[in-house]
Amino acid sequence: MKLYTLLEQQLKKDPKFVSDNGELKKWVVLNKAYSLDEELLALLLDNSELKKHFFINVKGTLVFKQDLFVQFLEQKNYLNNSYTLYKNKVGLTVDGKYLKQRNEVALVWPFKDCILEGGQTREEHKRQEIFFNEILAQDEITQLLEPKVFTNAKRIDMNGEKPLDQFNRNEKGTIIDNLIIRGNNLLALHSIKKEFAGKVKLIYIDPPYNTGNDGFNYNDSFNKSTWLTFMKNRLTVAKELLCKEGSIFVQCDDNEQAYLKILMDEVFGNENYRETIVVKTSTPSGVNAVNVKRGERLFKVKEYILFYSKTPDFRFYPIYIKSNFNFNYRYEVVKTETGYIVNDLRQKFKDDKTFESYALNNYENIYSLEKNNKKAGEKIKIEINKSKNNKEVIEYINSKNQLILIYDGGVFIPLKERIIVEATQNFFGTLISDLWEDEIFQTNQNEGGVNLPGGKKPEKLIKRILELTTKEDDLVVDYHLGSGTTAAVAHKMKRRYIGIEQLNYHENDSVVRLKKVINGEQTGISKSVNWKGGGSFVYLELKKYNQTFIEQIEDAKDTEALLKIWEHMKTKSFLNYNVDIKKHDEYLNEFKSLTLSAQKQHLCELLDKNQLYVNLTSLMDEDFNIDAVDIKTTKQFYNLEK
Template sequence: MIDSKIMETTKSILKEFGNTYFSDKGTLKRNKVIEDLDAYTPILMKALLANQLIHDTYTESVVIDDKSVEIFKLNQFIEMFTYKEYWQDSYTKFENKIGLTAGGKFIDETADVVLDFPFKDTVLKAGMTKEDQKDADEPFLHETIAKAEIDQLLEPKIFVNATKYDQENLDGAPVDNFEDNNLIIKGNNLIALHSLKQRYLGKVKMIYLDPPYYFDETKPADAFKYNSNFKLSTWLIFMKNRLEIANELLTDGGVIFISMGEDGQAHLKLLMDNIFGRSNFVQTFIWRNTDNADSLGKKSRSSVEYVHAYEKNKDSSVRWIGKKTENGDAPLLNTGNPVGTLTFKPGIIRFKISDGIYPAGKYESLEALTDIIVEDGKNSNEIKLRGTFKWGQKNLNNEVAKGGDFIIKSDKFSIRYQKAEGSTMAPEKFVDGPYLSKIFGVGSNEDAKSHIGTLGLDFSFSKPESLIAYFIRAVTQENDIVMDFFMGSGTTQAAALKMNRRFIGVEQLDYISDGVERLNKALEGEQGGISKDVNWQGGGSFVYAELMEKNQGYLKDVQQAETTKQLEDVVHRMIEGGADFDFRVDVEKVLQDPEYQTMSLADKKQLMVKVIDKNQLYYAYSDMEDRDVQELMSESDITFNKSFYGSVICNGQKESTRTCLTHCS
């Protein structure tokens, strides 16, 4: 490769030092040069600065106390030795030199020091699809992005193909207005979450996630629809960035539930402690995910999965009551619900406190409107209790008719319901508390697979609706917002719809179409899953929209290229179509480089993925001011975006989204 003029000049100076900076074969010892430059080796610095070209290019005059002082721009000079010619200026400086910075300059350039955490590409995508791992070892995982670019990356994005589905329009109809409808978004979930931030900040009551699991061992290529072979550090950053914005979206008292297998659950627990706060930990539920017995030859419990639950600000006015008990009883009380009165017939409540008479009056968790007489561990009289109950009298009577009863375990009088089967739970059901299983009305993978099959869908490892319904029932009321941004087959959204909760779903992969089809069948009133339990008859609606792709489409084409010719066609189409490349890269110069031409297909793809500007994966909402962008959109979509982003409540005031972003950032 032909050296630039400045490099030729530098090499000629370095050759004056004999073998100090060159090997016996004449190869430049770049690391040695950088080491001596960092050390300001006097003899080397003197030789370099004596050259007029280097002096004029890399020195700058500054005035200090009325005196002119020349400063040598050392970092810029060093960059010449660390990057290829086609990496113009400082494209990879953050991945080659990571450390303490202030104002974008490293510690050796300033006395003001802050810790600068390098943003990796997991902010963007992190191997969510298998294509991200295909033909390369986690491509662009060492790429880092400056803070200003991260801000640009996470700006609200344009929605296109906005379509509303309801019983009258199961095929969907274009919609140009958004009125807090149920919402399904196709696109990168991190970017989508930031696009939802201003409308839904602090408004989501429950989040359930079934994310890509972390596995200690590499999984077969066809085990999951998504990429399941993360490095641990990559997976943790991938999850961290998404959970941080999820925490912002939760309302005070809102609860997040995340499912995880045994390999990743301990790592996830530590991460959630850090993001949501250890004091906000509620419980780790253990779900028996199969009807089949464990294999005796397996060392780990492959028949169970873990669901970590955290509440946002547990000291808030909405307080989680339904913590686990030794019998696995479901919560009956939740202080976020309206106050009501329930009547309990004699013998319905079991007491784990002493027999005796407990007078009418207010207790910590409820108010007794009648005296409570406890004999032989049960209430011997009909009693009336006033509190913030999860159920009404009708539901209570139905559960009693099934043989269920209720339990009070302390003088705080927090009451919980236990199904009739609970007393016959086998000892093997207990692992640090009860399994969530069919004893509690929670189904298994087999139930989920059977349900998915009746819907005519092909989706492996879907969760049963009854699992999600268990959590929805515990922490939400009708019309609360339930979110799942690893939507998959749409289990969370279907359960929320059937339980009259509002929902938001986000999915990047193409099987989002399965989720839409499933929800359409739910609109019609399909009777699988929890439908019969909640007397679901159909109804409701939702809006589907897509983040408007910009470089995301090119990125997918590069990743999916199977031959060098296909890759070349994509790259030329990118150049001719005006794709956004990193501003520090001359792509045409890359293509002409002899070293690039001799690369393997996998290396070429990895390089092209690297030079695509990932800050421009999708069009920003601010781009709608550009007529060229508007020409790519339908009139309906333009109106829909204005409706969605038109105005939001920010700091108590109704303002434009852009103004609010400025205030709230």
């Protein structure tokens, strides 16, 4: 039952709230609400659903959400649930407070307090979306975000595809299979929330950048607002998935970076902002040179990665990245039975290349001599002073029980701490910074046997992020999976993963790529992590209902095809409650006179957007005709078999 209908029925139980013609005396109810009338509050508390929506439990005491109740009652009588009649109100409050009531700066935009389903399934197709307002359309949003039924489940390993028998779970009962989920990412995130909330170590996403040619094709009249709402809805539920040691990395360009930073400050908290990483993605050359020569714009050679944690106590794992050799590592220190022998490699090698090669291949005995020891403890400073002008190595054990070598007024720093090994070759490393300008964006076009040169991130980039934030068996999520780079890298690095994607990339699909990973493909990071193949993942789809008709409408080539789809819709689809089928058929000639694009838009508007996918509560509903295999899979996923 709709929330307003339920409220109206409950309030009409009190005669003083009902007019002579049976209408609800809204103004009387409002006055009672403002005065916190005990009889009104008791009436609301008598209904469990109304109590859940209009009261909050604070340490055992129920507190009336007066503002929410008044706003709901004032608006619900006159407006529908769409954004169209409510758009002047939307976005004027942040977290339930009007802007003038807030002391901090906030990012506001039209439709901020709405849910955008974002059901685009083809990059090239524009969509007209419904914005469900969080106050006016609580029932619709609850239904929209309800967990969905799963279908077409299969396990894929080195032996190929086979029907899913069961999910693997750990001792705590949590699913530990790698998962690839096909379907709307907002609805998929809400579907996995109960199972994985608080269990994800890392979320990495490379969302659409809203550049106008990147696949984010929504109504241009409010494109920026649409993009921000689209991002906010998904980031909000993504935050719930992160464990307290978790973090999220969101990649973008400078088209929306400033807005996204403020949005993520709001969702994750400014105290959890860690870094804005700048990544060099290309070199200043090529066809764009003509734009630079004209003075129109500079070369675009960078992107940004916004890095946030779940809590302020988060710590990453420091890593070294390849860099030019530091020739201060010039001392070869060898321990003998009688003491230490110190050789200066500058005296041994005059050629830099030979020097570097020798040092990297014998790094266990190579050191630099650090004489700036102002931050050293007092005890070690005494030993350092003793060693000045003394050509003998002194052994010193520090408070962490570590052996420190002191020599000639300084401390030896070992090269071995900075060695990076890739494909059996040693490189010099420096601690990572927030500027990534090395080679991580090179040679990625055909990685994994898929080819998306305009939208695919290189495996080396994802490997670095995983090394910074995760260990083996940690869970990684990417809900803009695309061609599957995140899942492929996580698989090779022995992390668990959940990938969600709603667009169809056909031969460049993530499933195609992961099959090749399992069979031991050797592109990307494979050699550096000694990847030999193996492992498995489970493929699932959100079970479509009205979404199937939308995709058919989008693919239709002419009016005749659309009319055939309409005939199926009349008997098989869920139409909006106010659609008059007979009246619609009477005006078919008018429908035929529209452009093909307008015809498609019109048919899509007739469909109930809350029935795009099958809700879990409809699992046993005969109207949806769900087969036994899908029922079993869905019950297993949600652990309902008990």
